[in-house]
Amino acid sequence: MSIDPNLLDDLNARGLVHDSTDATRLAERLASSPVRAYVGFDPTADSLHVGNLVGLLMLRRLQDAGHNVIVLAGGATGMVGDPSGKSAERSLLDDEQLAANISGILPQLQQFLDFDSTDNPATLLDNRAWTVGFSYLDFLRDVGKFVTVNQMVAKDSVRSRMESSDGISYTEFSYMLLQAYDFAWLFEHEGCEMQMGGSDQWGNIVTGMDLIRKKVGGSAYGLTWPLLTRSDGSKYGKTAGGETIWLSAEKFSPYAFYQSWIRIEDAEIEKLLLQLTLMPVADVHAVMSEHAEAPHKRVAQTRLAVELTTLVHGPEATAGAQEATAAVFGGSVADLSADALAMLAMELPTFNASREVLGSEGALVPLLSESGITASNSEANRLLKQNGVSINDVKVPTDHVIHSADLLHGRFALVRKGKKHLSLVVFDQP
């Protein structure tokens, strides 16, 4: 397979290069022959989240351009915790949790890359393989000796934590060495010449390159991408409500995933299309100019949502999310067919309720809190008072009594909190 000589230009055009080792040399190296490169992912949870997408796609871009990529699962580093970009010490994961996390993440890592390619199949490795058997004394002699504390302390990630009131534990302080050792090991045993990561990984990557130079006598490449942030500077990967946007359909429904992209503000949309999708740069520009002509149609948001949901959850789930969206934000809820409602039941938070509450006074408030639509009766009362609840698209007052005649198809109540928060209450069969 031939390699794409324009890879680096493409990455630059997308704004995906934050920092790299000597740009000219890197460009030459990437254009001459396939490079082996890796990105590491620590199993801090049982699913990856949106914040990991850029890294996964970076590997994909490299692979598509003809290079050899390694996905590194941080089974060992995950035990320690990376202080980079973290303001506080993290709690340690126990073995059981870690094992569960790894098994949740592995299929996600695999889904973005081609492991069966005859030319340049991707490789999946776990750094436990070369770390668990490494004794502490050996580590101090073989790795620690090559790195001075002076340079470690100078790294931003460490310094900011040393200056904070919480401090940094020796454990997290040592993280950098583990990651550096990973890079050196991969360089030596897997012919891996390049490490990529988010911009907060620069210090760790550079430490790895130093180690390679001193310990192995080789020279490696490093590249970081900018951390994805909103226009207000906050990190991505969370909903407006602060919920993490997981890639796992169990933890975050495809519908909710799709919706979170539909709601992206205009100022962000081009950057996200460039950095989070595989769309050619020219296509992105075309979509953006179409969007600029009629912003209220939100074609760019729709495109982003479709691209990403398809990438993460597949075309079927995307179609389902689109249908649900059309039903709920398009026409009239009252016109929904029973089939459409059954489909919505799979996409929206759903709660089963007893028909006893129908026609009974004061049943609405407890129904709202029991279904999780509101966190408490107080909140439910408050929300109703503020005119924030509608059932089947009709705003309801505090003393509203639900009657069976109000239900769609005799048993469905689509409860809307504000404009965007929807839940489906399904009543028992009559």
Add this chain to the structure above:
RNA sequence: GGGUCGGUGCCCGAGUGGCCAAAGGGAGCGGACUGUAAAUCCGCCGGCUUCGCCUACGGAGGUUCGAAUCCUCCUCGGCCCA
């Protein structure tokens, strides 16, 4: 080990005996305006059987008519000294 300062609601952070469910900011939620956007404005933002009651200011006791505020012990953290 000694000294010292501190631990307040989702977060930051005021409060140093009653006027404290606890200022202010942020986040969040609802409403208006819109394009399921941004900006702006208004309201809400511990719980409950909601004109009142209960739970809360690291934990446990105590002083007091009354404590987030005072005392004792414990615990956790910062800083300084050893």
